[in-house]
Amino acid sequence: MAERPSRPHAVLFACGMNAVRSPMAAGLLQQMFGKSLYVGSAGVQKGELDPFVVAVMDEIGVDISRHKPTTFEELNELEGLSFDLIVTLSPPAHHKALELTRTIAADVEYWPTVDPTGIEGSREQRMDAYRAVRDQLMAHIQERFGRTGAGNE
Numbered sequence: 001m002a003e004r005p006s007r008p009h010a011v012l013f014a015c016g017m018n019a020v021r022s023p024m025a026a027g028l029l030q031q032m033f034g035k036s037l038y039v040g041s042a043g044v045q046k047g048e049l050d051p052f053v054v055a056v057m058d059e060i061g062v063d064i065s066r067h068k069p070t071t072f073e074e075l076n077e078l079e080g081l082s083f084d085l086i087v088t089l090s091p092p093a094h095h096k097a098l099e100l101t102r103t104i105a106a107d108v109e110y111w112p113t114v115d116p117t118g119i120e121g122s123r124e125q126r127m128d129a130y131r132a133v134r135d136q137l138m139a140h141i142q143e144r145f146g147r148t149g150a151g152n153e
Contacts, residue, residue: 007145008085008107010038014093017047018069020130021089021113024053025137027062032141040083041067042075044092050117056130072096081106087144089113089137111140 011029013022022041030039046069057064075081081100086108088094097108113136119129 007037008083010083010085011040012075012081012083012086012106013039013041013089014072014086014097015041015043015089015113016092016115017045018043018071019047020050020053020115020117021133021137022093023049023064023067023069024057024134025087025089025141027057027064027067028134028138028141029145031062032145037145038083040075040079042070042072044072044090044096046071046074052116052126052130056127056134059131060134072100085109087111090115109144111137113137 011026013025013029015021018041022043026039026041029037033039049064049067049069054065070078072081081104083104083106086097086101086106088097088108088110090113094108094110097106100106101108114129114133116126116129116133119126
């Protein structure tokens with residue numbers, strides 16, 4: 001069995017617009033580890049928080065309704081980019097993170113994640129697409145960081 005990489009102290013999730021995938025992942029990791037880990041999220045561009053994201057996260061008790069989409073540049077101006085791990089969820093975010101790691105010391109991991117915003121159909125079909133992304137991110141997070149209560153809490 002491969003050894004799990006050490007748990008970072010500060011994790012940044014990044015996607016295209018910081019409106020769907022990265023706030024979802026950040027909310028999940030925050031719920032699992034609380035204040036034992038600093039979690040942020042950013043996008044290559046700035047989008048609008050998607051109401052479907054708020055709804056599917058609310059289903060599992062994670063409130064991200066106050067999330068404000070932020071770009072890498074805005075995050076850098078607000079608090080700096082002092083993360084030891086950047087998890088990218090889209091190709092543009094991955095390229096941006098690799099560009100940034102020329103000047104900051106952070107590991108970058110790419111977790112290709114479907115953007116559910118393009119799914120058409122009934123409200124329930126669209127919700128199912130967002131739930132699938134949420135559940136995939138949860139599985140990645142549990143695999144990468146371990147389950148809550150595991151390790152050195």
